Amino acid sequence: MYWNVMYIRIMNKSTLYKGCLEPIIMRLLKDNGRMYGYQITQMVKEITKGELQITEGALYPLLHRLEEQGVVETEMENIGNRVRKYYTLTKAGKKQTSIAMDELKIFMQSLNLIVNPKLA
Amino acid sequence: MYWNVMYIRIMNKSTLYKGCLEPIIMRLLKDNGRMYGYQITQMVKEITKGELQITEGALYPLLHRLEEQGVVETEMENIGNRVRKYYTLTKAGKKQTSIAMDELKIFMQSLNLIVNPKLA
DNA sequence: TTCCAATACATAAAATAATTAGGTATAAAT
DNA sequence: ATTTATACCTAATTATTTTATGTATTGGAA
Numbered sequence: 294m295y296w297n298v299m300y301i302r303i304m305n306k307s308t309l310y311k312g313c314l315e316p317i318i319m320r321l322l323k324d325n326g327r328m329y330g331y332q333i334t335q336m337v338k339e340i341t342k343g344e345l346q347i348t349e350g351a352l353y354p355l356l357h358r359l360e361e362q363g364v365v366e367t368e369m370e371n372i373g374n375r376v377r378k379y380y381t382l383t384k385a386g387k388k389q390t391s392i393a394m395d396e397l398k399i400f401m402q403s404l405n406l407i408v409n410p411k412l413a
Numbered sequence: 414m415y416w417n418v419m420y421i422r423i424m425n426k427s428t429l430y431k432g433c434l435e436p437i438i439m440r441l442l443k444d445n446g447r448m449y450g451y452q453i454t455q456m457v458k459e460i461t462k463g464e465l466q467i468t469e470g471a472l473y474p475l476l477h478r479l480e481e482q483g484v485v486e487t488e489m490e491n492i493g494n495r496v497r498k499y500y501t502l503t504k505a506g507k508k509q510t511s512i513a514m515d516e517l518k519i520f521m522q523s524l525n526l527i528v529n530p531k532l533a
Numbered sequence: 534t535t536c537c538a539a540t541a542c543a544t545a546a547a548a549t550a551a552t553t554a555g556g557t558a559t560a561a562a563t
Numbered sequence: 564a565t566t567t568a569t570a571c572c573t574a575a576t577t578a579t580t581t582t583a584t585g586t587a588t589t590g591g592a593a
Contacts, residue, residue, distance in 0.1 A: 309433055312579075341527065345527075400464070402464075410460065449570080451568095470555095470572095495569080495571085496571075535593085537593095539591095553575085554574090559570080561569090
C-alpha cells in the first residue's frame with residue numbers, strides 16, 4: 294500500500310537568479326566532473342549557505358535541455374534499488390562553459406559597477 | 414508628412430539579468446534622486462561600458478509597475494515641446510530599496526561562492 | 534515496526550519577466 | 564534633407580521559473 298506524503302517546500306529566497314541557473318550548473322559540472330541532479334541542488338545549497346536553492350521544477354527540465362543540446366551527457370547508475378542519473382559535460386559543453394563563465398563574470402562586474410559605483 | 418523609420422536594435426548582450434532589473438533601477442534612483450526612463454538606460458550603458466543594455470520594453474512597464482506599487486512617484490517636465498517623466502523613490506520605496514540591496518548583495522556573494530569556490 | 538524525513542527522479546500548469554517588434558513624435562547633427 | 568539621438572509607450576511572443584503534483588526507495592527515530 295502506498296500513501297502520498299505532502300512535503301512543504303520553501304525554496305525561493307530570491308527570484309534574482311533567473312537566467313543564471315544554467316551557468317551555475319555548468320560551472321558545478323566543470324568543477325566536479327560528474328554529478329547527479331539531487332547532488333547539484335544540495336551542493337548549491339551548501340556552498341551558498343542556504344541562500345540559493347534550486348527547485349527541482351527548474352533543474353530537471355534544464356538538465357534535459359542541456360542534454361538535448363549536447364552540452365552534457367548522461368549515464369545511469371544503480372544505487373541499491375534506486376537509479377541515479379549522472380551528468381557530465383561533453384567536449385562541446387566544456388567550451389560553452391568557458392564562454393558562459395566569461396559572460397557571467399562580466400555580468401557580475403557590471404552588477405558590481407552599479408551597486409558599488411565608488412569602486413569603479 | 415510622416416515617415417516611420419525602422420531602427421535596428423541590438424540590446425541584449427546577455428539574458429543573465431532577468432530579475433535583477435528591478436533592484437538595478439531602484440539603486441540608480443537611490444543614488445541619483447530623480448531620473449527619467451531614457452536617462453536610466455543611458456546611465457546603465459555608460460556605467461557598465463555597454464555591457465548591460467536595458468530594453469525599453471522591459472524598462473517602461475517595470476517603471477509603471479513600481480509606480481502602481483507606490484515604490485516611485487512621477488512628475489512630468491516640459492523640455493521644449495517634449496515631455497519628460499521623472500521618477501523618484503517614495504519613502505516606502507527607499508525602505509524597499511535597502512532591502513532589495515541587501516538581497517542583491519547576498520545574491521552576488523552567492524554567485525561568487527559558486528564561480529570562485531577557492532576564495533571561500 | 535511504523536512512520537517520517539531524506540534521497541532521487543520526473544512532468545505540467547501557471548506565473549513572471551524579459552525580448553522582439555511595433556508605434557508616435559521632437560531635436561540635433563550631418 | 565535626412566539620419567540619429569532623444570523620449571515616451573504597448574502588445575505579442577518567448578523564455579524561465581515557481582508551484583504543485585506524482586512515483587518510489589532508504590535510513591533513522593519514535
